[in-house]
Amino acid sequence: MEYVTAVPHPRSEAPGSARAGRLSLALALLSGAAGAAVALLATRQRWSEGTAAVAGGSFPLTAKGSDVTGVPAALAIVGLAALVAVFAVRRAGRVLVAALLALSGAGTVAAALLGASDSSALDEQAARVSGDTAATVQSLTHTAWPYAAAVGGALILLAGLLALRYGRVWPGMSGRYERNGAPRPRRAARPADPDRPEEIWKALDRGEDPTGA
DSSP states (O other): OOOOOOOOOOTOOOOOOOOOOOHHHHHHHHHHHHHHHHHHHHHHHHHHHEEEEEEEEEEEEEEEEEHOSSSHHHHHHHHHHHHHGGGGGGHHHHHHHHHHHHHHHHHHHHHHHHTTOOOOOHHHHHHHHHSSTTTTOOOEEEOHHHHHHHHHHHHHHHHHHHHHHHGGGSSOSSSSOOTTBBBOOOOOOOOOTTHHHHHHHHHHHHOOOOOOO
C-alpha cells in the first residue's frame, strides 16, 4: 500500500508570512510618511528664544528650526524619496534604498537632538542686533519642537527597519510582471501585408515577383 504525501502548490505561501508582509507594508508607509511630515513641520516652528542686551535694554530673539540646522528637513525629504523608491527597485537595490531610509531617520533624530541645545543661531542674532561680535544670547530657552522633529526621525527610522526586514516580500511598481510573478507574454508580431508598398519593394529586392504571376 502506497502513501502519497501532499505537496503544497509552489505559488502558495504561508498565511502568516503574507499577513506580516501586508501589515509591515502598511505600517512602513504610515510611519515613513507621518515621520517626514512631522519632521518638516517641526523645523518650521520656533525652537529657541532669548534676549540680547541693546542700549541698556533687552531685545527679544527667536530662532526657528531651519535657523538652527537644516539637516533634519533635508534628511526628512531624502527619507520620503527613499520610501517611494523602495517600491521601484528589487533585490539588492531594495536593500540599499531601505538602508538609506533607515539612515535618514537616524540622522534626523541625531540632528534634532543636537539642535535642541544649540544656541549658535541666537548668538549670531545677538551679535548682529547689538553690534558687538562677542555678544551672546541671554535668558536662553528651548521649546519642544526639536524633540518633535526627533520623533519624526524615529518614525522614518522605523519605516527603514521594516523595509530591511520585510521589504523582500513587498510588491514593486514594475508593470512587467503579473500578480503571480510570471512574465507577461509578448505580443505576437503581426504578419506582413504583401500589398504594402514597402513589402513590394522588399520582394523586388529579393528577386521575387510581388504580383504572384
